[in-house]
Amino acid sequence: MSVQDALKIYRNENLAIEAFKKYRLQKGITCKKCGHTDHYWLASKHQFQCKMCRFRTTLQSGTLLEGSKLPIWYFFTALHLLKDQTNLSISEFQRHTEHKYSEPLYDFLRRIRVHLSLSERNALLITFLEIASMAGHKRVDVHDNF
Numbered sequence: 001m002s003v004q005d006a007l008k009i010y011r012n013e014n015l016a017i018e019a020f021k022k023y024r025l026q027k028g029i030t031c032k033k034c035g036h037t038d039h040y041w042l043a044s045k046h047q048f049q050c051k052m053c054r055f056r057t058t059l060q061s062g063t064l065l066e067g068s069k070l071p072i073w074y075f076f077t078a079l080h081l082l083k084d085q086t087n088l089s090i091s092e093f094q095r096h097t098e099h100k101y102s103e104p105l106y107d108f109l110r111r112i113r114v115h116l117s118l119s120e121r122n123a124l125l126i127t128f129l130e131i132a133s134m135a136g137h138k139r140v141d142v143h144d145n146f
């Protein structure tokens, strides 16, 4: 399978949001305003809402992607590419995302390299592939990929 083919599965923002949401829920969400930890998921806004004070938390807030405006599927694409290319270049990443500017990509990759261990990256990719598989997007054998 070519790199391009392998990456196709990650080019799905809805699946990426679901997978990133699962990752967030596993880590736990704490309301910045009142400290409560129970939240609703506002599907149309891709935000969590505190059950106590209704304060909203974005999907990226409180994670390594805090403040990032880039699509979430870039995140999983980067994780996949970094699995085989630890020296992944910005131009290579830019080629696969077709993003117009390199600067935000540079910061994006830096955050992943700084904040995520290899085991966390693999766990995230497995989460994505499981969700994709459940969504019937494509039959994926998770074990073939690792």
Ligand SMILES: [Zn+2]
Pocket: 031, 032, 033, 034, 035, 036, 050, 051, 052, 053, 054, 055
């Ligand atoms: Zn709150």
